[in-house]
Amino acid sequence: MKKTLNDIQEIKIPKISDPDGRGNLSVIEKEVLPYKIERVYYLYDVPSDATRGGHAHINLQQSLIALSGSFDVVLDDGNERKIISLNKPDKALFIPQGIWRELENFSSGAVCLALVSEIYKEEDYIRDYKDFLTFKSR
């Protein structure tokens, strides 16, 4: 089944607030995300006028978290688009395979953590939007 925007999930990450006012701790144990994490990477020092992403994946699933600051994620399933803003370290945006994504409007100091289901493989990327539409229509 081809994935659509309905398969995207905003996942609450458990947050442990310190009773003595020493701040918060969030933890991701294996049942929090719907896949096993194989790789972790993060984006930082992204200029506010820069766009990251601009691709889809054939098999890879991932979740994005704004560990610090904020940014917008443009999501596209070939039929419709929506934008989800991330600005909380206790919220993960789960993006299944087969969804085009662009990341933009990074605030100063924003850090985007990506928790990924696969090792890095360039063959898993669809980097051309027309190729993506062809992939979705097959």
Ligand code: TYD
């Ligand atoms: P890319 O996924 O294209 O970044 P973005 O979509 O955010 O613009 O990756 C940028 C470069 O980094 C590209 O040359 C591939 C390389 N890269 C790795 O070598 N390993 C990785 O795990 C990732 C995510 C990227």
